[in-house]
Amino acid sequence: MSKPQEGEAQASEAGGTGSGVEVTRESVLEAAKELLAKGLVEGTSGNVSGRLGDGTVCLTPSSVPYETMTVHDLTVCDLDGTQLEGERGPTSEKALHLACYRAHPEVGGVIHSHAVHATMFATVRQPIPAVIEEVVVYVGGDVPVADYRTTGTDELGEEVARHLADRSAVLVANHGMVTIGATPAKALHAAGVVERTAQIVWGARMLGAVHPVPEEVNANFAGVYRMMREMGM
Numbered sequence: 001m002s003k004p005q006e007g008e009a010q011a012s013e014a015g016g017t018g019s020g021v022e023v024t025r026e027s028v029l030e031a032a033k034e035l036l037a038k039g040l041v042e043g044t045s046g047n048v049s050g051r052l053g054d055g056t057v058c059l060t061p062s063s064v065p066y067e068t069m070t071v072h073d074l075t076v077c078d079l080d081g082t083q084l085e086g087e088r089g090p091t092s093e094k095a096l097h098l099a100c101y102r103a104h105p106e107v108g109g110v111i112h113s114h115a116v117h118a119t120m121f122a123t124v125r126q127p128i129p130a131v132i133e134e135v136v137v138y139v140g141g142d143v144p145v146a147d148y149r150t151t152g153t154d155e156l157g158e159e160v161a162r163h164l165a166d167r168s169a170v171l172v173a174n175h176g177m178v179t180i181g182a183t184p185a186k187a188l189h190a191a192g193v194v195e196r197t198a199q200i201v202w203g204a205r206m207l208g209a210v211h212p213v214p215e216e217v218n219a220n221f222a223g224v225y226r227m228m229r230e231m232g233m
């Protein structure tokens with residue numbers, strides 16, 4: 001009885017984040033495949049990463065279709081961007097991912113995607129309002145828009161990361177969105193919530209005026225979001 005308990009304690013301490021769930025290369029690949037299956041990316045667009053137990057970051061490679069991607073295609077870099085593992089080069093948005101990990105130590109997964117409805121808001125540079133409670137609980141509130149910076153630059157990474165202090169999602173002007181979480185799977189879930197909220201707001205605006213979640217409820221659920229994030233959930 002006592003040995004498995006010891007093992008569990010050791011496993012949770014070994015995690016790179018406070019979540020107790022150690023992020024693996026397999027979990028990065030799994031989130032990448034799910035990202036495609038959920039229609040949040042197509043072809044080779046978008047990218048996924050996870051912070052491994054030793055503090056390095058596993059990133060999807062550049063220009064490899066998700067359908068055929070295997071764990072051997074994945075790359076590993078340190079937080080400064082030096083490639084440590086992998087025969088292929090990391091995603092061209094490497095700087096964006098690493099900036100999120102450097103700025104937010106509790107983050108264990110980052111996903112960049114070009115989901116259609118979220119990108120519609122990104123092109124008109126409008127935040128996605130928090131019109132459903134779910135988006136407050138899992139994202140922290142409305143989804144802000146990061147100012148335009150050129151793709152692949154450190155400047156884009158810094159601009160994106162600064163919006164993620166109290167949110168798990170940000171729109172990237174004229175480009176797409178970035179989501180974070182304790183694990184790649186949590187970042188994927190946030191991406192799905194944002195895309196569905198964007199679709200709901202887009203449709204709802206055709207029906208009439210959109211009302212945000214009442215301010216008191218918004219504040220309460222934002223508190224739940226902050227607590228879950230601090231606990232690495």
Ligand SMILES: [Zn+2]
Pocket residue numbers: 045046093112113114175176
């Ligand atoms: Zn992109």
